[in-house]
Amino acid sequence: xxxxxxxxxxxxxxxxxxxxxxxxxxxxxxxxxxxxxxxxxxxxxxxxxxxxxxxxxxxxxxxxxxxxxxxxxxxxxxxxxxxxxxxxxxxxxxxxxxxxxxxxxxxxxxxxxxxxxxxxxxxxxxxxxxxxxxxxxxxxxxxxxxxxxxxxxxxxxxxxxxxxxxxxxxxxxxxxxxxxxxxxxxxxxxxxxxxxxxxxxxxxxxxxxxxxxxxxxxxxxxxxxxxxxxxxxxxxxxxxxxxxxxxxxxxxxxxxxxxxxxxxxxxxxxxxxxxxxxxxxxxxxxxxxxxxxxxxxxxxxxxxxxxxxxxxxxxxxxxxxxxxxxxxxxxxxxxxxxxxxxxxxxxxxxxxxxxxxxxxxxxxxxxxxxxxxxxxxxxxxxxxxxxxxxxxxxxxxxxxxxxxxxxxxxxxxxxxx
Numbered sequence: 001x002x003x004x005x006x007x008x009x010x011x012x013x014x015x016x017x018x019x020x021x022x023x024x025x026x027x028x029x030x031x032x033x034x035x036x037x038x039x040x041x042x043x044x045x046x047x048x049x050x051x052x053x054x055x056x057x058x059x060x061x062x063x064x065x066x067x068x069x070x071x072x073x074x075x076x077x078x079x080x081x082x083x084x085x086x087x088x089x090x091x092x093x094x095x096x097x098x099x100x101x102x103x104x105x106x107x108x109x110x111x112x113x114x115x116x117x118x119x120x121x122x123x124x125x126x127x128x129x130x131x132x133x134x135x136x137x138x139x140x141x142x143x144x145x146x147x148x149x150x151x152x153x154x155x156x157x158x159x160x161x162x163x164x165x166x167x168x169x170x171x172x173x174x175x176x177x178x179x180x181x182x183x184x185x186x187x188x189x190x191x192x193x194x195x196x197x198x199x200x201x202x203x204x205x206x207x208x209x210x211x212x213x214x215x216x217x218x219x220x221x222x223x224x225x226x227x228x229x230x231x232x233x234x235x236x237x238x239x240x241x242x243x244x245x246x247x248x249x250x251x252x253x254x255x256x257x258x259x260x261x262x263x264x265x266x267x268x269x270x271x272x273x274x275x276x277x278x279x280x281x282x283x284x285x286x287x288x289x290x291x292x293x294x295x296x297x298x299x300x301x302x303x304x305x306x307x308x309x310x311x312x313x314x315x316x317x318x319x320x321x322x323x324x325x326x327x328x329x330x331x332x333x334x335x336x337x338x339x340x341x342x343x344x345x346x347x348x349x350x351x352x353x354x355x356x357x358x359x360x361x362x363x364x365x366x367x368x369x370x371x372x373x374x375x376x377x378x379x380x381x382x383x384x385x386x387x388x389x390x391x392x393x394x395x396x397x398x399x400x401x402x403x404x405x406x407x408x409x410x411x412x413x414x415x416x417x
């Protein structure tokens with residue numbers, strides 16, 4: 001019998017890892033990516049260079065799918081969080097144990113590592129966009145950069161095409177899944193800091209947080225000693241990114257609100273006017289499978305707010321779970337997908353709730369009161385709990401607040417579109 005055919009839409013980190021997982025399960029794999037081949041053309045995808053935080057969950061999902069020494073060469077270990085208060089005080093706190101660390105990595109570096117790790121059995125096609133899917137016939141349509149269309153047959157279609165997934169959109173149009181997109185009311189952009197060597201306020205092995213009243217900045221370290229920060233502001237109100245349209249306006253804003261960071265600010269190469277400003281939205285979707293032949297992974301299935309740094313880890317976990325279930329049911333793809341649905345959707349929902357729960361700490365409102373001796377939310381999610389559902393249960397119990405209340409609080413901060 002010929003090998004089953006898997007088509008993966010999207011060549012980001014999740015799509016590249018999914019391709020590896022499927023080749024190991026005996027599939028022939030074709031990956032289609034609408035963006036140009038950035039390796040050959042020297043590009044950086046999207047201009048979005050905000051770092052990713054790989055937790056032990058994400059690292060475990062990568063185990064055996066990329067060279068660990070190569071990964072170690074790309075990351076900066078993060079062993080603590082440094083909080084920069086408005087009055088100038090700083091407070092550093094470890095995660096609880098010396099061996100508890102997250103890893104800061106440039107998203108493009110991770111993407112390239114996983115792409116190169118896919119091996120010769122995975123065929124990549126770039127500059128080719130998914131334009132439609134015939135789910136009954138199991139055929140997907142693509143258009144290349146010249147607008148020429150082609151159809152490709154599949155036995156398994158994997159949608160790893162992100163928040164604006166075309167595959168998910170086609171499922172929703174036909175009533176095959178239900179999706180909800182909610183706007184958080186905030187936007188973000190990149191800000192790069194280059195502290196002078198020996199700057200004790202900018203520890204190079206920590207995540208840095210500047211909570212303010214209604215907005216915040218978070219910085220992850222790079223290997224060159226710089227900090228790649230995410231500045232988050234409201235979309236509407238007295239202070240928005242429209243007020244920071246020029247270089248001088250941005251510098252003045254940093255001097256006023258983040259004085260210990262302002263001296264280290266360096267504009268990105270493309271200039272402040274071209275640094276992308278993007279809205280932060282939350283997307284939930286169920287089911288994330290269709291029949292016995294389609295599965296949504298990563299942001300295509302669940303776009304969580306980046307307030308806890310879990311998006312990439314959740315997506316990589318999706319890939320690991322899919323591989324494990326396909327191995328469990330080698331001749332029953334439909335059974336494996338049904339079990340994936342039952343197992344992963346509750347994880348997606350819990351991760352989304354936890355990410356929104358961390359928003360209060362980041363924007364200066366402060367975390368929910370916790371019982372004495374309980375773990376801070378980042379420690380709980382990244383190191384203590386075995387699953388996002390367990391983390392949400394512990395978080396709700398320790399705060400003596402039902403999980404439903406967390407969801408209600410989150411809903412008050414977002415609007416549905």
